[in-house]
Amino acid sequence: MKILVCMGNVPDTTTKIKFDSEMKKLDTNGIQWVINPWDELALTRALEIKEQSGGKIEKVSVINIGKADAEPTIRKALAIGADDAYRVDAEPSDSYYIAAQIAEVAKKENFDIIMCGIESSDFNDAAVGSMLAEFLDYPSVSAVSSFEFNDGNVKLKRDIDGGKETIVISTPFVAIVQKGICINPRIPAMRGIMMARTKPITVSAPVETDSLIETTIFELPASKAACKMVDAEDTDKLIELLHGEAKVL
Amino acid sequence: MSIIVFSENRIGKIKKQSLEAVAYATYISKNNSKPVIAISVGNVNNDELAVLAKYGASKIISITDSNWQNHDSQAYTKLIAEIVEKESADTIIFSHSNMGKAIAPRLSVRLKAGLASNVLALPLSYSPYVFKRKSYNGNAFQQMKIKSQKCVITINPNSCDLVESPVSVNITDFTPTTVANAATKVENIDLITGKILLTEASVVVSGGRGLKSSDNWKPLEELAEVLGAGLACSRPVSDEGWRSHEEHVGQTGKIIAPDLYFAVGISGAIQHIGGISGSKVIVAINKDKDAPIFSYANYGILGDAFDVLPKLIESVKKFKSA
Numbered sequence: 001m002k003i004l005v006c007m008g009n010v011p012d013t014t015t016k017i018k019f020d021s022e023m024k025k026l027d028t029n030g031i032q033w034v035i036n037p038w039d040e041l042a043l044t045r046a047l048e049i050k051e052q053s054g055g056k057i058e059k060v061s062v063i064n065i066g067k068a069d070a071e072p073t074i075r076k077a078l079a080i081g082a083d084d085a086y087r088v089d090a091e092p093s094d095s096y097y098i099a100a101q102i103a104e105v106a107k108k109e110n111f112d113i114i115m116c117g118i119e120s121s122d123f124n125d126a127a128v129g130s131m132l133a134e135f136l137d138y139p140s141v142s143a144v145s146s147f148e149f150n151d152g153n154v155k156l157k158r159d160i161d162g163g164k165e166t167i168v169i170s171t172p173f174v175a176i177v178q179k180g181i182c183i184n185p186r187i188p189a190m191r192g193i194m195m196a197r198t199k200p201i202t203v204s205a206p207v208e209t210d211s212l213i214e215t216t217i218f219e220l221p222a223s224k225a226a227c228k229m230v231d232a233e234d235t236d237k238l239i240e241l242l243h244g245e246a247k248v249l
Numbered sequence: 250m251s252i253i254v255f256s257e258n259r260i261g262k263i264k265k266q267s268l269e270a271v272a273y274a275t276y277i278s279k280n281n282s283k284p285v286i287a288i289s290v291g292n293v294n295n296d297e298l299a300v301l302a303k304y305g306a307s308k309i310i311s312i313t314d315s316n317w318q319n320h321d322s323q324a325y326t327k328l329i330a331e332i333v334e335k336e337s338a339d340t341i342i343f344s345h346s347n348m349g350k351a352i353a354p355r356l357s358v359r360l361k362a363g364l365a366s367n368v369l370a371l372p373l374s375y376s377p378y379v380f381k382r383k384s385y386n387g388n389a390f391q392q393m394k395i396k397s398q399k400c401v402i403t404i405n406p407n408s409c410d411l412v413e414s415p416v417s418v419n420i421t422d423f424t425p426t427t428v429a430n431a432a433t434k435v436e437n438i439d440l441i442t443g444k445i446l447l448t449e450a451s452v453v454v455s456g457g458r459g460l461k462s463s464d465n466w467k468p469l470e471e472l473a474e475v476l477g478a479g480l481a482c483s484r485p486v487s488d489e490g491w492r493s494h495e496e497h498v499g500q501t502g503k504i505i506a507p508d509l510y511f512a513v514g515i516s517g518a519i520q521h522i523g524g525i526s527g528s529k530v531i532v533a534i535n536k537d538k539d540a541p542i543f544s545y546a547n548y549g550i551l552g553d554a555f556d557v558l559p560k561l562i563e564s565v566k567k568f569k570s571a
């Protein structure tokens with residue numbers, strides 16, 4: 001069996017977000033690029049499952065839709081332990097486009113399990129995994145916080161708003177994972193970094209897809225009025241402000 | 250043409266987020282005169298369904314067949330696509346909830362309908378639609394134009410005022426031709442009951458590492474109790490096992506947008522703010538005057554949480570009984 005992990009290349013989450021003068025494009029100056037945090041969790045769990053599978057899972061691949069400048073992040077995923085990588089050479093413009101490109105590769109390579117993080121920390125779209133599943137006509141399970149693989153049988157836990165469900169599913173399928181799926185993301189070790197240098201990255205050209213949406217402009221949050229401080233002894237005053245001024249009580 | 254809202258319920262009760270989605274649809278309807286149709290799947294009685302009409306849904310399509318109990322996103326996508334066609338809908342609205350996130354993107358592909366997810370405000374324009382949505386974890390907003398004929402949107406909690414606009418309603422029991430043929434099997438459901446759901450709560454009380462140990466949560470629980478608030482915590486608190494992971498909010502935890510958020514003993518790291526920046530009003534209680542949380546908060550108290558909380562609880566009690 002083969003696992004594919006979809007991987008976004010995103011600005012480090014502590015980045016101060018800025019745009020170009022027309023507010024249309026991210027200003028990438030000085031940005032540190034990282035594997036999207038949720039995809040990193042997906043990759044970690046995929047590798048754990050492979051190691052525990054007694055050979056049932058032969059390999060874990062990663063895929064990224066991005067230009068050549070995404071390769072350091074892809075190499076990082078290989079250093080963490082992915083066996084090989086795919087890159088579709090295109091600007092990752094929106095979720096629909098990304099999912100359509102991944103679907104093309106996935107159709108050719110017949111992966112049994114596809115894992116995606118629940119959202120990317122740039123678009124916050126929470127869409128690629130489910131879109132991909134629809135393109136492939138695979139079942140998908142979203143908000144997965146536990147993934148057990150026993151002798152080819154898969155058991156997932158998904159968060160529903162206000163509880164958890166245990167789900168049994170057979171391959172192929174798409175699992176969209178979130179917190180809980182593994183304890184800590186793996187970090188590359190020296191040996192992994194050495195080995196990653198020779199692992200293959202298969203680069204392909206994008207296919208034509210529909211374009212359904214367009215970013216017109218970005219905005220930054222309005223600067224906020226200064227915090228109104230209330231004396232620690234005067235909690236009545238705070239309640240009065242929350243009631244009378246802020247009108248939230 | 251019509252507007253369809255996918256309404257969610259929990260134990261027979263319609264979720265607040267779904268009422269917001271209907272109110273949102275009604276705003277759009279006032280602009281383009283398309284009727285608002287709600288879909289409800291599950292065991293919800295007609296009195297409860299009628300609540301959707303209070304916010305403007307003039308038609309409710311109710312599917313009560315127990316075969317649909319399993320919320321399989323693939324099967325649900327086909328079901329909703331069938332209704333979209335039948336009702337010639339061009340705008341399909343979901344909550345940005347676990348279920349909305351699972352179905353809406355699939356539907357977008359199936360219908361070739363542009364997806365605007367994580368929408369934060371009423372449309373900026375209606376023809377074509379332009380939506381304002383969250384991006385970069387709340388550090389920026391994106392204005393997105395829909396180029397396709399149909400569109401699918403998911404709306405963040407608390408992004409639309411719950412304004413009543415009652416209409417007379419027609420509730421239809423619907424038997425779809427789509428079969429509830431799920432590839433996923435639900436083996437077990439573990440529901441949290443008797444607690445205020447974080448994603449539904451309009452007031453949330455949240456504690457951080459500043460509270461120092463799980464034994465110190467009593468005053469926070471009491472504050473939540475008197476306020477009728479949900480309880481939350483920062484990531485280290487749930488990592489330490491002081492509180493359940495269910496309560497962890499932030500970029501990697503739950504993303505919430507209550508009217509009022511109390512951050513007690515929380516420093517205000519950017520990843521924490523990513524989960525709560527949609528709150529209307531933030532109150533910070535912290536003993537460090539330089540804590541970053543004060544630059545996000547609307548109101549602040551500089552002091553030791555263990556001194557401030559008992560006083561605050563008394564003030565709330567006084568206010569509630571007045």
Ligand SMILES: Cc1cc2nc3c(=O)[nH]c(=O)nc-3n(C[C@H](O)[C@H](O)[C@H](O)COP(=O)(O)OP(=O)(O)OC[C@H]3O[C@@H](n4cnc5c(N)ncnc54)[C@H](O)[C@@H]3O)c2cc1C
Pocket residue numbers: 013037456457458459460482483484485486497498499500501502513514515516517518519520521524534535536537540552553554555
């Ligand atoms: C990729 C990534 C994702 C992350 N995701 C999240 C996330 O989803 N959610 C999240 O919360 N964090 C997240 N973090 C962690 C985040 O960076 C911070 O470490 C965390 O939010 C800090 O939690 P805290 O505010 O409770 O603790 P601290 O930063 O330790 O702050 C404790 C605060 O309590 C105050 N204090 C101490 N004693 C008292 C007292 N007696 N009375 C009043 N105040 C007191 C202190 O002044 C301090 O400000 C993430 C980090 C990374 C790298």
